[in-house]
Amino acid sequence: MLKLYHQGSSVCAAKVRIVLHEKDLDWESEYVDVLQGEQFNPAYLKLNPNAVVPTLVHDDKVVIESTVNCEYLDDVFPEPALRPTDPYQLAQMRIWTKRVDERLHPMTSVLTYSASHRHTILDNNTPEQVQAIIEETRDPVKRARKKEWIEMGMDAPTAREAVKEFTRTMVDMDKVLAAHPWIAGNTYSLADVALSPYLNRLSMLSMDAFWQRYPNVSDWYRRIQMRPSFKPALRDWVPDELAQSLATNGARSWGKVEELIREG
Numbered sequence: 543m544l545k546l547y548h549q550g551s552s553v554c555a556a557k558v559r560i561v562l563h564e565k566d567l568d569w570e571s572e573y574v575d576v577l578q579g580e581q582f583n584p585a586y587l588k589l590n591p592n593a594v595v596p597t598l599v600h601d602d603k604v605v606i607e608s609t610v611n612c613e614y615l616d617d618v619f620p621e622p623a624l625r626p627t628d629p630y631q632l633a634q635m636r637i638w639t640k641r642v643d644e645r646l647h648p649m650t651s652v653l654t655y656s657a658s659h660r661h662t663i664l665d666n667n668t669p670e671q672v673q674a675i676i677e678e679t680r681d682p683v684k685r686a687r688k689k690e691w692i693e694m695g696m697d698a699p700t701a702r703e704a705v706k707e708f709t710r711t712m713v714d715m716d717k718v719l720a721a722h723p724w725i726a727g728n729t730y731s732l733a734d735v736a737l738s739p740y741l742n743r744l745s746m747l748s749m750d751a752f753w754q755r756y757p758n759v760s761d762w763y764r765r766i767q768m769r770p771s772f773k774p775a776l777r778d779w780v781p782d783e784l785a786q787s788l789a790t791n792g793a794r795s796w797g798k799v800e801e802l803i804r805e806g
């Protein structure tokens with residue numbers, strides 16, 4: 543029995559859902575609404591002490607970390623294989639999954655918050671309530687960043703860094719995709735899985751134009767959208783209201799994002 547503790551808009555959880563769908567596996571959903579703080583429930587913390595989603599439970603075995611989840615599923619359910627057999631291509635795949643975890647993932651929260659969530663907070667709260675939302679974050683470093691994103695939006699220095707990181711990702715993806723159809727070589731792999739939720743996030747933020755200058759990325763994303771795993775793993779779990787606010791707020795922020803892309 544496979545059980546996934548996940549949330550609809552979580553990019554990390556989406557990676558694991560893609561693998562479950564690509565392998566056509568039966569799995570049970572345990573929804574953890576991280577936007578409501580459910581990741582801090584003591585029962586969940588016992589499974590995942592990092593208080594994040596996803597967490598995969600296979601029979602009585604608990605596996606945390608989305609990239610580890612993906613490799614674990616590929617080990618236990620080897621068909622269809624999602625890792626290249628060639629050691630060099632496998633190394634390339636791992637360099638991409640590592641890069642997504644270490645570089646793109648943190649910048650995705652920055653972009654999403656600065657381009658979208660801040661508008662939802664500012665539109666629906668009085669200045670005093672906004673202040674309370676900032677103050678409720680206990681960790682002082684996280685609190686300072688949240689304040690910056692809410693108050694400055696895409697003018698925040700970290701938001702500029704996020705746009706740069708996404709641009710670097712586009713440039714490097716375009717280069718490797720000029721040489722072969724998928725990120726790590728001739729076959730679809732966990733590197734493609736890892737990147738898909740992040741381009742999908744840009745798309746949900748009405749920012750598909752991010753890759754208009756990168757024809758190989760555009761073609762790759764078109765092929766990703768055509769895969770049967772795309773809709774069930776990346777779209778169907780996102781609550782309608784959240785999808786709507788990402789689309790509307792993202793569109794409001796696109797002008798500034800475009801300006802930052804141009805400035806480089």
Ligand SMILES: N[C@@H](CCC(=O)N[C@@H](CS)C(=O)NCC(=O)O)C(=O)O
Nearest residue numbers: 552553554576594595596607608609
């Ligand atoms: N390295 C972890 C990162 C997990 C992560 O950051 N999950 C986010 C959603 S994509 C989360 O649960 N955030 C809740 C929080 O930070 O409070 C993984 O890949 O599983």
